[in-house]
Amino acid sequence: MENVSPAVRSDTTPRFLQWSPIVLGAFAATALSSVLLTFGATIGLGVSSTAPTWRDASAALAILSGLYLIIQAVLSFGLGGYIAGHSRTPAGTASVDETEHVDGAHGLGTWALAVVMGAILAALIGAATINRTPSMRGPAQASAAEPLLSYELDRLFRAGRRAPNVDLGAERAEAGRILLTTSSHSGLSADDRTYLIQQVGALTGLSAPDAERRVDSVVxxxxxxxxxxxxxxxxxxxxxxxxxxxxAAAAWAAACAGGRHRDGAPLPEWMARSNALSRRKTVMP
Incomplete structure (x- = not known):
């Protein structure tokens, strides 16, 4: 009896990702995210700022800004996942469940690549901003508190008259490090408070009571x-x-939906139910 070796199936479902749809979806997600983030920053939605006036913003605005950040991420990753799932070339013999699984994996690949691209873009923007910032004139002027407490340090050493070419870089840096201790559990120590009062009195010409009141206000x-x-x-x-x-969840779901639209298959039950519910709310007066 002749032994016949088993034939290798040529229609086996590929187990690797197709990178062209993933890259295309990641670029689309990053582009839409950049547009939405720029729009949000333009209308004043932000959760951090170095401007002193921003400290008057309420917690509700910060929470609203966070919700906007979440919504734009869902929209951006959803778009990228849909493009990746819709533009992927499926295997002809794959089952519906397996096809949906591979489409979702492409959506996750788009999500991961878009996250990496966004992190690299943010790092490049941050590096460019630092490079455009004027460099310090001396190592003593560098202070970790300067970006956060620059306004408080200005108030602390504000003087009506001061000799020209007086450099307060070292004093500001030291005072900034002391002011950072105000947020600790023990707070500002009595010795540091006394030292700040002496420094303010010596550098601004204020009397001891006025220097004490200024230090307490700035603290x-x-x-x-x-x-x-x-x-x-x-x-x-x-x-x-x-x-x-x-x-990530939005990219997976959108990629599955894009794959079903590509194949002409109906949406999953939970997607069809949400679509019907949204149409019903739109039709209702």
């Missing part, structure tokens, strides 16, 4: 500014993490 303002900055940072971090996670 309270710095503590409030640090608390608001911390709140904005928490909202920003939570919004970014939520937006990225929901974006």
């Amino acid at each position: 309270a303002s710095a503590k409030t500014a640090i608390a608001k900055s911390r709140r904005s940072s928490i909202i920003l971090a939570f919004s970014v993490a939520t937006a990225i996670l929901l974006g």
